[in-house]
Amino acid sequence: MEKNTIELVSELTNIASPTGNTFEIIAHIKKLVAKWGYDAKVNHKGSLIITVKGQNHNEQRFVTAHVDTLGAMVRAVKPDGRLKLDLIGGFRFNAIEGEYCQIHTTNGKIYSGTILMHQTSVHVYSDAGTADRNQTNMEVRVDEKVQNDIETKALGIQVGDFISFDPRTEITASGFIKSRHLDDKVSVAILLQFLKKVSTEQIQLPHTTHFFISNNEEIGYGGNSNISDKVVDYLAVDMGAMGDDQQTDEYTVSICVKDASGPYHYEFRKELTALCEKNQIPYQLDIYPFYGSDASAAMKAGADVRHGLVGAGIEASHAYERTHQDSIDATERLIEAYLLSTIKSDNR
Template identity: 60%
Template sequence: MSKVVNTESVIDLIKDLVNIPSPSGNAYRAIEYTEAFFAQRGIPTKKTLKGMLIATLKGKDDSKHRLLTAHVDTLGAMIKDIKSSGRLTLTNIGGFPWNFVEGEYCQIETSEGKTFTGTILLHQTAVHVYRESGKLDRSPENIEVRLDEKVTSKEEVEALGIQVGDFVSFDPRFEKTKSGFVKSRHLDDKASVAMLLHMADLLKEQNITLPYTTHFLISNNEEIGYGGNSSIPEEVVEYLAVDMGAIGDGQATDEYCVSICAKDSSGPYHLGLRKHLVQLAKDNGLTYKVDIYPYYSSDASMAIHAGYDVIHGLIGAGIDASHAYERTHEESLQNTGDLIFHYLQSKLINE
């Protein structure tokens, strides 16, 4: 089967998105980017009170709707305390162990909108001073930010305008390799957002009218558990989350397939929709894996928990080293994007 998605365009969008700081609770600039993207293509959007963005493509049947979601918020941190030394302690936003960000460059955004850079380090990093540094617990008590400013006291830091509650984002370190890999923080879930944006382009370029009115919901609080679980139009019948496929020991997913989730920690996804997605993958010659994610939930499962009566599913590109320095391959983006394209033009499973 011929390929549909232009992976270079998707990767360009990924690069743009990951370089916009957007930890949960402070994702407004990334939302604004997606809002402008849809507006430039004449696709109407609305923003919810929670700050999510819903773009709507009118379909041939406006009585039954589909909704696809991807989240633009990422892991991050917030300043918990300013030490007397001028170093900063952190509290995490989203779920990750501190060793996953040790040594990473970061950016601090003050409430006045100023930005400062720094590095996340173990307090006892100097091996010439701390003999047991390698054995110490990577905990909030031991992890701190070394500011790239000439400060040696709490007062000097506060004079810069930095205070408790300021957001901290992690340097994505985006890179595309000659062998087709995409390496970056925050591929979860900006790779999926990029695919939905590219999908909007494809549909416009090819003048495709979808069989059903379809919404692209860009959520902004998924990493903290309440992303796309509200503001779902009552006409929505099928709700498909596009998020990362989990890779590791015992997992079927790899960096080259589209991962179709059968179950995560929230429970099974809709069996009929899963079978439909598998058949679409087979019919279109896509590389896919059906998998179970043991420590995971999605915006789709959160919508179910919130009480929405929808058919829910979950697919995504295979992402290695989730919540750390992540990686996927252009083949996975191709297979995932192509499955989205074919799903959007298929019949609802109950028809």
């Protein structure tokens, strides 16, 4: 039985894919789209591109979502057998305190553990509640009978092993999905569902479109070396940031007008909002002050394209995140309306 979008999000969040170790999920997606008749290509960096030919091959689109997530690496094996962490991606140690995790060893074995403060026990440490949550104090307690670094290393655990976080994905009766790594697996699921629809309904797109599953976004770069010189539009589908002074919510699609890199393409943004107005898609315009996307990275790399950014609203980004079916639906509707429309050449 085919999964709906929110169920597909759950499937994706349960495949570990911290930046730098995305091979399993890329292979999973490649196999999935092959069932729908797509010949996806894996590039040297390990990302995935699916090109769908359209009526207009001279003015093309590039649409991306990233499958890599926050994570960590083993920085050191401590004398007591626990692990020191080195973070992958832009988040804070307090966001993962108490979280279950997995240690992925180079020899293929996976061990479970828990991320804790060294000074966790209030019965032993007077500073259990006040000590800094930082690299010195946070550690992984490995779920094996180890009491020193020699015993831990004997398991095959070493510096550079990847650490992934338990997503704890849950879909509620009220339509929410809460999980780690909704950034950006919600968007990946949305693009995959659109690709499935194009295949099963034999839809011809107005423009040749490259669907790029990026695997390095959390460290600042993605599909910047894979853009054809025929690409006119570069659309990143990523999370909408929520918080104080933000317009983004969990029930609409968020259209970014500016992030830390600067404004997004004004005419492209107006085209996206016009599609929302025409199709009665609920949306919010917003600024993400501490944020960068694969689209903004492409601009820094010198791509000559119109760049845009849309996505579902994600609460508590880079921690234990949440969004609602309504926001997913609105984002799906905008993506479909955009990809089935014609590029307005007079906007360029």
